[in-house]
Amino acid sequence: MATAAPTEKSGKVVIRNIGLLLSGDIDRPILDADTLVIKDGLIVAVGKEADCDTAQAQTVIDARRTCVAPGLIDSHVHPVFGDWTPRQNQTGWIDSTMNGGVTTMISAGEVHLPGRPKDIVGLKALAITAQRAFDNFRPGGVKVLAGAPIIEKGMVEQDFKDLADAGVTLLGEVGLGSVKAGYEAQEMVRWARKYGIQSTIHTGGPSIPGSGLIDKDVVLEADADVIGHINGGHTALSEAHVCELCEKSSRAIEIVHNGNEKVAIAAAQAALALKCPHRVILGTDGPAGSGVQPLGMLRMVALLSSLGGIPAELVFCFATGNTARLRNLNCGLIEVGRAADFVFMDKAQHSAGRDLLDSIALGDIPGVGMVMIDGIVRCGRSRNTPPATEVPVVLSAAH
Numbered sequence: 001m002a003t004a005a006p007t008e009k010s011g012k013v014v015i016r017n018i019g020l021l022l023s024g025d026i027d028r029p030i031l032d033a034d035t036l037v038i039k040d041g042l043i044v045a046v047g048k049e050a051d052c053d054t055a056q057a058q059t060v061i062d063a064r065r066t067c068v069a070p071g072l073i074d075s076h077v078h079p080v081f082g083d084w085t086p087r088q089n090q091t092g093w094i095d096s097t098m099n100g101g102v103t104t105m106i107s108a109g110e111v112h113l114p115g116r117p118k119d120i121v122g123l124k125a126l127a128i129t130a131q132r133a134f135d136n137f138r139p140g141g142v143k144v145l146a147g148a149p150i151i152e153k154g155m156v157e158q159d160f161k162d163l164a165d166a167g168v169t170l171l172g173e174v175g176l177g178s179v180k181a182g183y184e185a186q187e188m189v190r191w192a193r194k195y196g197i198q199s200t201i202h203t204g205g206p207s208i209p210g211s212g213l214i215d216k217d218v219v220l221e222a223d224a225d226v227i228g229h230i231n232g233g234h235t236a237l238s239e240a241h242v243c244e245l246c247e248k249s250s251r252a253i254e255i256v257h258n259g260n261e262k263v264a265i266a267a268a269q270a271a272l273a274l275k276c277p278h279r280v281i282l283g284t285d286g287p288a289g290s291g292v293q294p295l296g297m298l299r300m301v302a303l304l305s306s307l308g309g310i311p312a313e314l315v316f317c318f319a320t321g322n323t324a325r326l327r328n329l330n331c332g333l334i335e336v337g338r339a340a341d342f343v344f345m346d347k348a349q350h351s352a353g354r355d356l357l358d359s360i361a362l363g364d365i366p367g368v369g370m371v372m373i374d375g376i377v378r379c380g381r382s383r384n385t386p387p388a389t390e391v392p393v394v395l396s397a398a399h
């Protein structure tokens with residue numbers, strides 16, 4: 001299992017000969033640039049090669065005219081510990097997902113832990129432990145933002161302060177614990193927000209036996225920061241209710257792979273019609289009953305682009321920059337000062353598409369040729385995607 005110490009430094013890295021640079025910025029999804037310069041894990045220049053200081057790089061990568069995009073951010077995962085999931089008893093799922101272009105994952109609760117504590121001191125201890133453990137351990141280099149407690153009846157404002165003081169920044173899906181009424185959830189979501197903890201609410205029918213229904217009125221009343229899996233996980237609310245949520249709430253619209261695909265498309269299209277595409281973010285909701293999907297994020301991009309008729313370059317922003325902005329992450333956008341977390345892609349071999357974006361519009365999954373996190377190459381040609389037509393090459397050090 002490939003593990004990266006979070007302290008590893010990339011030095012100076014130059015990526016040249018980029019054929020298509022996707023920015024992650026929904027207002028300007030394609031950049032007119034062919035070169036990126038990185039220093040110690042952060043982007044220091046974006047532009048044309050002649051305008052960039054490319055001298056004395058430790059690593060030079062020839063992108064061979066392939067596409068570079070910000071690494072994908074999975075807004076909704078359920079990790080437990082390490083690179084193991086008890087939900088499907090699988091190891092290596094995070095490293096495998098990195099091979100699907102994902103560089104950051106956000107926990108919506110460590111709910112699959114066998115014997116998960118539901119008493120208040122226990123749930124707080126679990127969240128703090130999960131936050132610490134994933135802060136110290138990055139399977140495949142992936143940044144797993146974990147430690148997302150499932151709120152239970154009886155929690156008081158001091159509990160949220162304690163969690164925030166201990167480094168917890170997320171709430172697990174509201175509704176998975178005993179707090180299911182809108183008014184109760186609203187009070188706890190407000191306490192969380194007051195102390196800088198971002199919240200997500202489960203939306204739709206029960207995911208597995210033992211979980212429950214959260215309808216549109218509860219979602220609106222709770223007013224969590226993220227309308228978690230608005231397309232259900234799996235069972236969705238009616239399309240009319242989902243569209244009502246998009247319209248009446250101003251919160252993030254999260255669409256997941258392990259949800260209702262028809263409603264996924266309806267929600268994305270509703271957001272575009274309401275002129276708030278910046279609110280749409282993508283996740284997998286894996287691992288789940290449907291399994292582990294290393295290509296789940298790429299499959300969502302292909303689904304929304306092909307069947308939803310949304311240009312692929314915009315859908316990539318749902319999976320990168322939108323999430324980064326809504327969740328205050330230092331990744332997801334190609335900008336000076338941001339983390340050098342990238343996925344290199346090309347159209348899959350023998351796709352009917354003319355180029356990468358056209359192949360995705362036709363419903364094909366792109367081929368991943370390389371993944372970089374913090375300026376460090378984490379994989380070359382993906383072991384999971386269909387083979388990319390062209391892949392980047394690491395040239396010998398130039399110093």
Ligand SMILES: [Zn+2]
Binds near residue numbers: 173233
């Ligand atoms: Zn859920």
